[in-house]
Amino acid sequence: MTGLPLVVLIGPTASGKSSLAIRLAELLAARGQPAEIVNADSMLVYRGMNIGTAKPTPDELARVRHHLVDIMDVTKSASVxxxxxxxxxxxxxxxxxxxVPILVGGSSLYIRAIVDNFDFPGTDPAIRAKWQAELDRIGAPALHRILAERQPEAAASILPGNGRRIVRALEVIELTGDFRPRLPEPSYALDDVRQFGLRIERSEMDARIAARVDxxxxxxxxxxxxxxVAQGLRSGVTASRGLGYQQVLDYLDGEITEDQAREQTIAGTKxxxxxxLGWFTRxxxxxxxxALGSGLAETIVDELGFAAGR
Incomplete structure (x- = not known):
């Protein structure tokens, strides 16, 4: 069959995206149309980061083939x-x-970058290294003040503690003269994209997140x-900042208690x-x-036009 759709499953943390993707792939296969899952979660790419990312279990990974899972060491960093x-x-x-590819993720930036017309400014290792060295010397809040002087709009869109994004913004400004913090207008770069989102009440979402972290x-x-840590997690710019991992590292460093690490993980995940939800609802x-409805996979398959008995 030609002209297969790209199915995109999105939704907030703990909304059930991963399990729905597996059910959807299995249902499509049962109707005569093979399907596989493409991960769009930046943390699932790391080998060994299993518990804190709620990575699909070995059994789930065996049931349906997943792409872009367990492909990098924690010391590596993949850009968007x-x-x-x-x-x-x-x-x-x-x-x-x-x-049929089933793209699954919770970040609007990553989903949009994959499915939409989304170009990235180039990079210059020397400029990047210069600003990284400045970050190491003065810290993220001070570097954020420098960014605010150069481009207030960019600084307003980046948290003062997010050193990696501050460095990138300063690099792009030096390269191009401008850094655009907003996403471009939606415009598909890929053919036949079909996006489905899981909606869940905030109270239910919060309860699920707390239960998941526990x-x-x-x-x-x-x-x-x-x-x-023994494999180099602390040197992994991206992996070490993952929700849960950063908090546990702070606990292991004696900066907070274990209970505080768990509570901060819950609060940060919420x-x-x-x-x-805010990104996607726009x-x-x-x-x-x-998200709590029944027959979701069947609903999606029917909307895609894959009838039973194909």
Whole structure:
């Protein structure tokens, strides 16, 4: 079959995206249309980061093939531009083999970068190294003040503690004279994109997040972080900032108690989930489904036009 859709499943943390993607792929296969999952979560790419990312279990990964999962060491850092390239290549290869790609993620930036016309400014290692050295010398808040002097709009869109984004903004300003903090207007770069979002009440979402973080602690998140520290987690610019991982590192450094690490992880995840919902609700191209509803996979398959008995 030619002209296969790209199915995109989005929604906030703990809304059930991963399990729905697996059910959807299995249902499509049962109706005669193979499907595989393409990960769009920047943390699932890291080997060993399993508990804190709620990574699909080995059984789930075996049931449906997943792409862009467990492909990098925690010391590595993939930019959004690199992720865009890898995801688009995986999607193209699946379609070439008559397999429906199911793109799953919770970040509007990553989803938009993959499916939309989304160009990234180039990079210059020397300029990047210069600003990184300045970050190391004076710290993120002071570097943020420098950014505010050069481009207030860019500084207003970046938290003062986000050193990585501050460095990138200053690099782009030096390269191009401008840094645009806002996402470009929605415009698909890929053919036949079908986006489905999972909607969930805030109280239910908060309860699920708290339960998930408690389960992560019970499953051994602290020990997982200890193992990853031995593999270089602290030097991983992206991996070490993952929700849960950064808080456990602070606990292991004696900066906070373990209870504080867990509570900060819950609070940080709730804030992130609200941001996720805010980003996605502004996109009119998304068809929204009740995350607690029944027969979601069947609903999506029917909307895609894959009838039973194909």
């Amino acid at each position: 531009a690199e992720f865009q390239l890898m995801a688009r290549q995986a999607i193209s290869e699946l379609r070439a083999r008559d397999i 389960q992560m602690w019970a499953a051994g998140l602290v020990d997982e972080v200890r193992r990853l 804030r992130f989930a609200r941001k996720q 996109d009119p191209r998304i068809s929204w489904l009740d």
